[in-house]
Amino acid sequence: MQKTANLLMAGLDAKTIRQELHEFLADRKGNGSEGTRSNQTRTFVVNNLMKIWVSPDPELIPFRDASLAFLRKNPSMALAVHWGMVSVVYPFWFNVARQIGRLLALQDQLTQTQIINRLKEQYGDRQTVSRYGRFVIRSFVAWEVLKDSQIKGCYEKTAPVSIIEPDLAILMLESALLATPEAKGAMVLLLNSPAFFPFRLLMMTGDFVSQHNGRIEMVRYGLDDELLKLKGS
Incomplete structure (x- = not known):
């Protein structure tokens, strides 16, 4: 990458x-x-x-260009930038991460079988789901966001990476919107998305996000809840 x-x-x-x-x-x-x-x-x-x-697909070019510009200035933060790019081009990656994040919120270790079963519930019991699910899991291990436990087929999470750079945190939120079919989500849920289990995102407001990214707009609902959505979606 x-x-x-x-x-x-x-x-x-x-x-x-x-x-x-x-x-x-x-x-x-x-x-x-x-x-x-x-x-x-x-x-x-x-x-x-x-x-x-x-x-990438034409609609992803603005996000790609912004990610590339950030990476050029901040090469030490490559992991998160690449994570966002893979997520928007291959949402299956994002969804595998989301299932893993949900499991890790409940337990310290998880198994390949648990992950694949969750994916089958989402995509159906197809052989390609199992095959590509295993590919993504091994990629997570190679990227060192998961680690093999002493038991074969069992994994543990590694220490999360803190994302304190606002521009990067906003790019990651945008990646979640691009990887989600409805292209929108509650701000609080996006910041704490299980798909970002290897990271700890900077807390910020929806107003701040929309002011610093022209591709995202913020809509208020309820008393003080914020919804982020891609412009034009």
Whole structure:
């Protein structure tokens, strides 16, 4: 993910980035260790990376550009930026995270079976759900937001990363809106979304968010509740 973003920030075109990624991933596995990938696997990975950073859907370009600009200035916060980009391009990632976050709110450890069962309740009992669910879980382990326990197929959470930079926290809220079909949500629920279980977001008001992000608007409801929604949705 970071390699792809670096190539994009360097100003390379899509064709060149694709070639560079094929070369870069020829002898690297998903966890960063050395190892030969098959052409098919490498192409699958490169296509995903291109879809996330280089060639997202047109409606995601403003969010991509804002994320890239933030990443350029704050490379140490790459984990959260990449998390947001994957979430908006592949909402399945966001939903796996949400199911994991819900389980971790109830217990200190969770199993792969528990996660997959929750996903099947959401998407139906299809083989692809189990397969891609496992891929995402292993990605979370590789990203070190989950860790393997001593029991096979059982995981524990790691210490959350505090997001104290307002611009990044707002981008993460925007990613949640983009990853949600209705493109709106109560401010308090978004800030505490279980899909952000690896992070601890800065507390702020909906007014503050809408004033600092022209793509989000805030609507008041009830006495003092705030709803965030994407403009035009």
